[in-house]
Amino acid sequence: MQGLSITEVEIPDSVDADNAADFLACVEVRSTVWAHDSGSADEVRPADEMLPVWRKQEHEPKRMLLARLDGRPVARAITEYRAGDTSDTAWLHVEVVPEARGRGIGAELAARAEVLGREVGATKFIVYAPCWKVGGPRLAAPTGFGDVAADTAETRLLQRMGYRLEQVERGSRLPLPVAREVIDAMRADAERASEGEYRIHSWTGMTPVHWREDMAQLITRMSTDAPSAGLEEEEDVWTVERLIADETITAEGPSTEFTTVVEHVPSGRLAGFTTLIAPDDMSRPIDQDDTIVVREHRGHRLGMLLKVANIAYVQDARPGHPRIVTYNAEENRHMLSVNEALGFEPFVYEGAWRKDVVGEV
Structure with a gap:
């Protein structure tokens, strides 16, 4: 041309x-x-x-x-x-x-x-x-x-x-803030389903040293456990060194990561995590980054527990953002049901x- x-x-x-x-x-x-x-x-x-x-x-x-x-x-x-x-x-x-x-x-x-x-x-x-x-x-x-x-x-x-x-x-948006009584009720319901075997932990920014190995393994599982249909996406292996390097670069930018994990108390290992990325500009939406509960710990409403705990965490730490934006595979009906219960509404579909x-x- x-x-x-x-x-x-x-x-x-x-x-x-x-x-x-x-x-x-x-x-x-x-x-x-x-x-x-x-x-x-x-x-x-x-x-x-x-x-x-x-x-x-x-x-x-x-x-x-x-x-x-x-x-x-x-x-x-x-x-x-x-x-x-x-x-x-x-x-x-x-x-x-x-x-x-x-x-x-x-x-x-x-x-x-x-x-x-x-x-x-x-x-x-x-x-x-x-x-x-x-x-x-x-x-x-x-x-x-x-x-x-x-x-x-x-x-x-x-x-x-x-x-x-x-x-x-599906791309979905959740208007903020979510009423605290709604979050508390949903968290209490999810905690009852977890039968006391799981414990929530949250942090801002870099992963604490004692959780780095587990987090590297969980992020690796994102490439194998999340629905990928006929895309057959390959395993993306994360190490502690890669995790540290990735989080260090992110920390240098104008955004903050808010992470909540769920610990399987009997084993002391992490069973899942979710991360929200909040820009420094309070007028802009928060991005929902990865969320996963590994296959062997599913069926205890841990996805809901993670989501509501992290939303409460970021709302307390950074009130004022207008919404959260997330993307999920349409066949991932479990995570979509969690999002819908929280109030997420679709705004775009992506092929x-x-x-x-x-x-x-």
């Missing part, structure tokens, strides 16, 4: 660095896309909040492309993968500002992102694509849970490029698409 240029973005050490211009332009593209498509400022994030994610390159390498049309930033693409010789998956993402759509820029960036994936040996590509359209023809997920619009530009492009829909995720490239040149 005449006037289109695509360059790879150098990740700066800070947003004030001399080489930060392209990174800042990509953040602006992201904010423009989300604000337009969602009609909300919830995902309009400052660059200093986004940068820590991009500085975590040792275990989760990420590359980003910036597209300019006649010199103006109009789109970006991301290729993310896992370090290690056994990794076979790349996660791709493309965003184009509204006024530049319909010109083939998204298709060109998607193809370039796939090239970056092939360079690191990926034989499987996964794309998570938000679907904002309601009504009209639908494409159902093979899991039997959820669907996306069948006639959007994103759906048509993904199918044309050989991707198939495997899963649908998870897969493409296998074994044998392609």
Whole structure:
């Protein structure tokens, strides 16, 4: 396309660095896309909040492309993968500002992102694509849970490029604050179901030293125990060293992690955890990060216990945030039932698409 240029973005050490211009332009593209498509400022994030994610390159390498049309930033693409010789998956993402759509820029960036994936040996590509359209023809997920619009530009492009829909995720919001009497009643009910064998602990920021080994194992289980349908996402192994490095970088940014864990008292080991990430800007929503109860401890309402305890914890520590935002697989009916009981309401559905490239040149 005449006037289109695509360059790879150098990740700066800070947003004030001399080489930060392209990174800042990509953040602006992201904010423009989300604000337009969602009609909300919830995902309009400052660059200093986004940068820590991009500085975590040792275990989760990420590359980003910036597209300019006649010199103006109009789109970006991301290729993310896992370090290690056994990794076979790349996660791709493309965003184009509204006024530049319909010109083939998204298709060109998607193809370039796939090239970056092939360079690191990926034989499987996964794309998570938000679907904002309601009504009209639908494409159902093979899991039997959820669907996306069948006639959007994103759906048509993904199918044309050989991707198939495997899963649908639901984005939900919970208005804050949740009334304390509601939280207390739900926590008491969940504690009765746990039969006195489990104990809650909460902390802010870095994981306490004596829980680091258990937390590393729980985060690893996120990649094997969470529903992944036909995506067949590979195990992502976490060590204590990786946990410390990850939390150190996060702590350098303008956000705070609030974590609640549940200890299995007879064994003294952690059975699950949940983390909320609260930005320093009180006008912005809180992100629900990982939540898991490992398989061998399910059936005791620990998911509910973790969620309500952590919401109470963050509300006491940081009152004033407008809402919590979370994403869950549509077939994860247990966690969705917990969220619905708390008052979460859906605002978007996201298709998870897969493409296998074994044998392609």
